[in-house]
Amino acid sequence: MTDSEEAVRTSARGWLTLQLAALGFVGVCGALKAGGGSGSPAPRGVEAVAGVLVLLALLLAVLAVYLVGRTAWPHTAGPDDPARAARRLRIGLVLTFATVLLTAVAATSSWWPAPDAATGPAAPAAVEVEVGTSSGSLCGELGRGGGALTLIVRGSPVDVPLSSVTSVTPVAGCGSA
Numbered sequence: 001m002t003d004s005e006e007a008v009r010t011s012a013r014g015w016l017t018l019q020l021a022a023l024g025f026v027g028v029c030g031a032l033k034a035g036g037g038s039g040s041p042a043p044r045g046v047e048a049v050a051g052v053l054v055l056l057a058l059l060l061a062v063l064a065v066y067l068v069g070r071t072a073w074p075h076t077a078g079p080d081d082p083a084r085a086a087r088r089l090r091i092g093l094v095l096t097f098a099t100v101l102l103t104a105v106a107a108t109s110s111w112w113p114a115p116d117a118a119t120g121p122a123a124p125a126a127v128e129v130e131v132g133t134s135s136g137s138l139c140g141e142l143g144r145g146g147g148a149l150t151l152i153v154r155g156s157p158v159d160v161p162l163s164s165v166t167s168v169t170p171v172a173g174c175g176s177a
């Protein structure tokens with residue numbers, strides 16, 4: 001065995017440890033993705049692409065480990081061409097980095113923004129309430145406001161100072177209020 005052949009094998013054995021860590025990373029990301037359930041805010045298409053990317057990353061990781069492992073411990077009894085062994089090692093390393101990149105891209109689907117509760121597709125139905133005050137009562141939908149309770153009464157916003165609110169009661173409908 002020549003010195004260059006031994007150097008390539010030694011390098012491949014060192015890189016194999018990194019590859020096995022990358023393969024574990026792909027496995028953990030796949031397991032976390034599978035454990036996410038259907039509560040993910042990402043669209044189904046994004047989730048499907050992420051799943052395909054994780055599977056592709058797994059296949060590339062297995063191929064990369066095979067190439068580097070074959071370089072580190074060749075299965076032939078005779079000498080291995082150092083140039084060919086170095087090429088296998090380079091290809092295996094490129095595949096390893098591609099594996100990590102694909103896994104990272106697939107993991108970004110778990111960071112998909114959730115829809116805003118007030119404007120998103122899953123917005124709750126408007127709740128009508130009757131607000132009792134020191135000077136009477138109002139009925140309408142709750143609105144957004146600052147420093148006051150805002151009601152939408154017959155399509156117009158009405159601000160009720162919080163200091164005058166005596167009760168807030170949910171109602172099925174406002175009727176003629």
